Amino acid sequence: MKVDVRTKLLIVAILSLFALIYQDLVVLAGLFLLSIAILLAFRVPLRILGNMKYMLFFYLGLILMQSFFVHSGKPLLRWGDLYLLTTDGVFYGATIFFRFSILALSGLLLVTCPGGDLVLALVKMKVPGEIILMIQIGIRFLPVLKDELQNTLAAIQLRGVDLKKVYKRKVIKVYVSLFSPIIYMIYKKAEKLSILLELRGFRKYEKRTYYRDISFSKFDYFLIGLIIIISSLIIIGAERYR
Amino acid sequence: MSLISLDQVSYTYYGRKEPAVSSVSLQIFKGEKIAITGLNGSGKSTLAKLMLGLLKPQKGQVYLHNCPIEKYPLPEIGRKLGYVSQRPYQMLFNTTVYKEIAFGLKWKGKTRTDTYRLTREYLEYFDLWHLKDELPYNLSEGQKQLVVISAVLVLEPEFLILDEPTKSLDKKRKKHLQSILYNIWSRGTGIILISHDRAFIKDFQGRRVHMVRGEVDCDES
Ligand SMILES: Nc1ncnc2c1ncn2[C@@H]1O[C@H](COP(=O)(O)OP(=O)(O)OP(=O)(O)O)[C@@H](O)[C@H]1O
Ligand SMILES: [Mg+2]
Numbered sequence: 001m002k003v004d005v006r007t008k009l010l011i012v013a014i015l016s017l018f019a020l021i022y023q024d025l026v027v028l029a030g031l032f033l034l035s036i037a038i039l040l041a042f043r044v045p046l047r048i049l050g051n052m053k054y055m056l057f058f059y060l061g062l063i064l065m066q067s068f069f070v071h072s073g074k075p076l077l078r079w080g081d082l083y084l085l086t087t088d089g090v091f092y093g094a095t096i097f098f099r100f101s102i103l104a105l106s107g108l109l110l111v112t113c114p115g116g117d118l119v120l121a122l123v124k125m126k127v128p129g130e131i132i133l134m135i136q137i138g139i140r141f142l143p144v145l146k147d148e149l150q151n152t153l154a155a156i157q158l159r160g161v162d163l164k165k166v167y168k169r170k171v172i173k174v175y176v177s178l179f180s181p182i183i184y185m186i187y188k189k190a191e192k193l194s195i196l197l198e199l200r201g202f203r204k205y206e207k208r209t210y211y212r213d214i215s216f217s218k219f220d221y222f223l224i225g226l227i228i229i230i231s232s233l234i235i236i237g238a239e240r241y242r
Numbered sequence: 243m244s245l246i247s248l249d250q251v252s253y254t255y256y257g258r259k260e261p262a263v264s265s266v267s268l269q270i271f272k273g274e275k276i277a278i279t280g281l282n283g284s285g286k287s288t289l290a291k292l293m294l295g296l297l298k299p300q301k302g303q304v305y306l307h308n309c310p311i312e313k314y315p316l317p318e319i320g321r322k323l324g325y326v327s328q329r330p331y332q333m334l335f336n337t338t339v340y341k342e343i344a345f346g347l348k349w350k351g352k353t354r355t356d357t358y359r360l361t362r363e364y365l366e367y368f369d370l371w372h373l374k375d376e377l378p379y380n381l382s383e384g385q386k387q388l389v390v391i392s393a394v395l396v397l398e399p400e401f402l403i404l405d406e407p408t409k410s411l412d413k414k415r416k417k418h419l420q421s422i423l424y425n426i427w428s429r430g431t432g433i434i435l436i437s438h439d440r441a442f443i444k445d446f447q448g449r450r451v452h453m454v455r456g457e458v459d460c461d462e463s
Contacts, residue, residue, distance in 0.1 A: 154296060155333040158320035159346040160397060178335060184379060185331075 003042070004220045005113045005121040007227075011038065012106045014231055019102035025091060027238045028098035035105040044112050059100070063093025120214050137193070144189065148182055243308065245401060245432065246270040246293050246323075251302035252456075253288055262288040264456040265302070270434070272400070275427055275448030278436045285456040286436045287328050290403050293434075295319055324399035328406045328436075330390040334378040339370065339389055342378050346397045364392040368418060383410040391419065401432040408439045420445050 015038075018031055039046065066089040068082075077085035110118060118139070122132045156174065157163065163171060248268045254261040263285040270276060270293075278286050291297045292304055295311040304311040306322065327333055336342040343361040352360070365371040368388040373381065378389055387410055394402070402423075408416050420442065427433055437443055443450075452459045 151332045152335045154316065155327075155335060157316035158294070158325055158333075159349070159393070160317050160321045161346075161349045162315060162317040164315070182335075184377070188379065 002217070003223065004214055004216050005110075005117045006125070006214070006216070007220045007223050008042075008109050008113060009118075009121060010224065010227060012109055014227065015106035016103055018231075018234060019099050019106075022238055023095060024238065024241065025095055025098070026241060027234075028095060028102070031102050031234070032098045032105075035102050039105060039108060042109060042112055044108055049108075055100070055104070059093070059097045062096050063090060066090075066092040066096075114212075116210075116212055117214055120210055120212060123210075124214070137190075141186070141190075145186065148185060149178075152178055152182060243272075244269040244305075245272045245274075245307065247305045247308070248293070249303045249305070251292055251299045251304060253292055253297055253299045255288075261456050263292060263299075266456075266458050267302075268451065268458065268461070270401075270432070272432055273427070273430050274432045275446065276432075276434045276451055277443045277446055277448055278434060278451045278453065279438070279443065280453035280459075284453040286453055287405050288456075289453070290325070290405050290434070290436060293403060294323060294325055320399075321397070322400045324394040324397060324402045326387075326390050326394050326402075326404045326407055328409070330383075330386045331379065333390045333393075334386060337377060338375050339365070339378055339381070340374040342389055343393050343396055346393060350397065360396050364396050367422065368392060368415065384412065384415065387411060388415060395422065395426065399431070401434070402426070403434045403436075405436045406438070407435070408437060408442050416442060 015031065015035055019028065022028055022031070064084070068084075068089070070086060070088050070092055072086070072088045074087045075083050075085070076087060076090070077083075083089070119132055119136050122135065153163075156178070161174065163174065246268075247270065248266050251263060251266045252261050253263045266289060278289065280286050288297065292299055293311075295304065295306075295314065295316065298312065306314060306319065311319070334342060336345055340361060343364060344357050347357040347360060362371060365374060368391075370385065370388060370392070373385065378386060381389065387407065391404070391407055407419060411419065416439075423433055423435075423446070433448075435443065435446055435448075437446075449462065451461045
């Protein structure tokens with residue numbers, strides 16, 4: 001069943017909002033499971049999650065940092081006067097872990113819809129054209145930026161430079177020398193893009209028509225109803241729990 | 243013993259149904275001259291990227307010096323195989339043409355005078371010396387192509403993989419390229435030339451590998 005982008009946007013918005021409002025570990029854990037269930041229900045290819053494994057180190061680092069600086073709670077691991085791991089540290093770390101994960105996971109929901117639909121949804125929600133254009137170009141440019149960086153890094157290494165082996169100071173030099181051409185290339189691309197847009201008759205204030213269209217189906221109304229009910233339940237449940 | 247060998251290699255791009263390269267087996271020997279031809283989209287560039295380890299095949303295995311290519315770090319592959327991609331601008335990352343050529347030499351540990359001499363030699367060969375202080379990104383397409391080719395040739399790799407090197411070159415530069423390739427080859431460097439340029443391939447001579455829809459259609463010496 002095809003679900004309207006706006007419905008998905010609503011889900012993302014609510015999940016993110018909850019993730020930011022609630023600080024309770026149990027509620028956050030529940031929301032985390034809910035996000036995974038939603039992703040599964042929408043058949044988001046979970047292969048994407050593979051990319052998130054690097055985030056795990058980040059989380060682990062956060063947990064350690066929390067333990068370092070939060071000295072309340074029972075120490076689980078200490079080294080002389082240094083607290084390496086405390087119960088509260090783990091607790092806060094886990095909270096942050098769930099928060100970030102919910103934000104990231106709910107964002108993944110939008111991966112399943114074509115970029116064009118997202119823009120269309122914004123148009124229908126009467127978001128000003130300039131902002132839509134900025135978002136649209138942003139969406140289009142991120143992959144370009146990533147490719148550009150990867151290609152350049154590969155090109156540098158193919159010229160025989162082992163980034164792992166050169167001295168720290170020199171590595172920084174290589175990266176710095178990387179940035180100016182990449183930013184220049186992006187600037188040039190953006191310039192070309194703006195000329196192209198004008199050549200094809202794109203103007204900011206004109207009323208545009210769209211080849212694709214999005215509309216709410218009965219299923220969408222049903223889903224939105226469901227979203228409202230579930231959200232209220234979460235709010236009530238979280239209040240109780242407190 | 244083959245330098246590069248492919249064993250039943252297949253590669254499908256993410257989200258594609260048809261494989262770009264399918265069950266290709268090839269033996270490429272040291273010092274060999276090979277021209278790879280085929281229609282647009284027949285998988286020539288993909289094959290080149292597989293040989294360089296830039297793409298990992300889903301099936302089959304690529305070997306370099308009889309060792310699986312993924313065992314080599316990219317810089318080591320780069321020192322053995324010189325690669326000029328079909329999109330030369332992707333391989334330019336320095337702020338001047340001079341630095342672009344000198345970059346690899348410097349990292350190779352050449353002295354300042356040697357770097358200067360070699361860089362000048364190559365830039366003069368392709369009539370680019372007067373552009374030495376320009377931003378590579380601002381050059382014309384053909385000039386960019388020549389800068390990338392020079393930057394790769396100057397490092398003297400064991401083997402060259404050139405993807406459409408004549409694409410935007412004029413007659414004179416094509417001739418220059420042809421003769422420098424011949425010189426390099428007679429000094430023992432192998433060359434893979436991917437091209438649509440019939441005349442250039444004819445003058446290039448060497449083994450012909452023709453690709454059709456991702457498969458090697460014929461392979462003759
Ligand atoms: N980055 C990519 N993502 C998805 N598909 C790709 C990508 N690059 C190439 N392809 C597809 O793989 C197939 C082979 O492409 P490839 O670039 O290897 O062809 P080619 O023989 O080099 O063509 P040309 O003569 O035009 O350079 C094509 O069908 C192409 O559409
Ligand atoms: Mg190609």
